[in-house]
Amino acid sequence: MSSLPSQPASAIDVSGVYAAYQRQPVxxxxxxxxxxxxxxxxxxxxxxxxxxxxxxxTGSMKPLRGRVTAFGxxxxxxxxxxxxxxxxxxxxxxWDFPISVWETxxxxxxxxxxxxxxxxxxxxARWHSSRHRDAVEKALDDVDMLxxxxxxxxxxxxxxxxxxxxxxxxxxxxxxxxxxxxLAGVDPPSERLILDVLKREREAGRTIVMVTHDMPGARRxxxxxxxxxxxxxxxxxxxxxxxxxxxxxxxxxxIANSSADAERVRLPAFASKE
Numbered sequence: 001m002s003s004l005p006s007q008p009a010s011a012i013d014v015s016g017v018y019a020a021y022q023r024q025p026v027x028x029x030x031x032x033x034x035x036x037x038x039x040x041x042x043x044x045x046x047x048x049x050x051x052x053x054x055x056x057x058t059g060s061m062k063p064l065r066g067r068v069t070a071f072g073x074x075x076x077x078x079x080x081x082x083x084x085x086x087x088x089x090x091x092x093x094x095w096d097f098p099i100s101v102w103e104t105x106x107x108x109x110x111x112x113x114x115x116x117x118x119x120x121x122x123x124x125a126r127w128h129s130s131r132h133r134d135a136v137e138k139a140l141d142d143v144d145m146l147x148x149x150x151x152x153x154x155x156x157x158x159x160x161x162x163x164x165x166x167x168x169x170x171x172x173x174x175x176x177x178x179x180x181x182x183l184a185g186v187d188p189p190s191e192r193l194i195l196d197v198l199k200r201e202r203e204a205g206r207t208i209v210m211v212t213h214d215m216p217g218a219r220r221x222x223x224x225x226x227x228x229x230x231x232x233x234x235x236x237x238x239x240x241x242x243x244x245x246x247x248x249x250x251x252x253x254x255i256a257n258s259s260a261d262a263e264r265v266r267l268p269a270f271a272s273k274e
């Protein structure tokens with residue numbers, strides 16, 4: 001982990017967020033301040049609410065209670081302006097669809113294209129503004145996939161697909177990157193490349209928030225760690241949050257949550273018999 005100045009301003013603030021699926025609580029009383037210009041890892045067991053938190057941050061899910069802001073404004077304002085890029089854990093992409101790597105990454109520029117003159121939006125893709133082409137070319141080069149630009153997206157390996165999806169997030173040129181399990185299912189060379197790319201993005205001043213199960217990578221690269229399992233279980237420096245004792249506490253909280261959920265399910269059955 002690199003040495004950085006303390007107490008940065010927050011990029012995202014989460015206040016009292018509560019979220020549930022089918023009346024089953026997934027997030028409860030979430031209060032977070034994610035530091036600007038830093039790399040934060042969100043760590044928790046399966047089913048802890050990590051992806052749900054990202055859905056709340058991107059606006060694809062409305063919390064039942066609570067508020068989320070980015071740089072002091074409603075997060076929807078920044079999302080609509082293209083200042084927040086999101087790389088989902090499982091992209092809703094039809095891998096067999098005849099679309100190239102270049103076209104996949106160019107789709108990240110559509111929000112920016114809305115700001116172009118109306119007549120330019122009607123032109124064929126090859127005549128798009130050079131700034132869009134430059135952004136896509138740089139993003140693909142950053143993830144070492146420029147040589148595959150014309151290849152069908154479905155012809156790539158799993159690690160290559162992850163790199164292309166990361167390139168799509170980078171091409172958006174957003175100030176905040178939300179990455180849900182960007183290292184899941186990739187080979188070691190792709191993992192190292194992705195981590196090095198994100199390190200450069202952080203050094204360039206971007207805010208990175210990453211869900212991960214990769215503890216060695218988090219210890220080595222990130223600046224800030226949030227432990228989550230329905231509630232926030234801890235927040236701070238990697239050395240403290242990823243210690244054996246803290247991770248053991250997180251595992252115990254998962255068992256406690258499972259027991260509480262089972263009890264919640266049984267209670268109505270007892271009530272119906274009385």
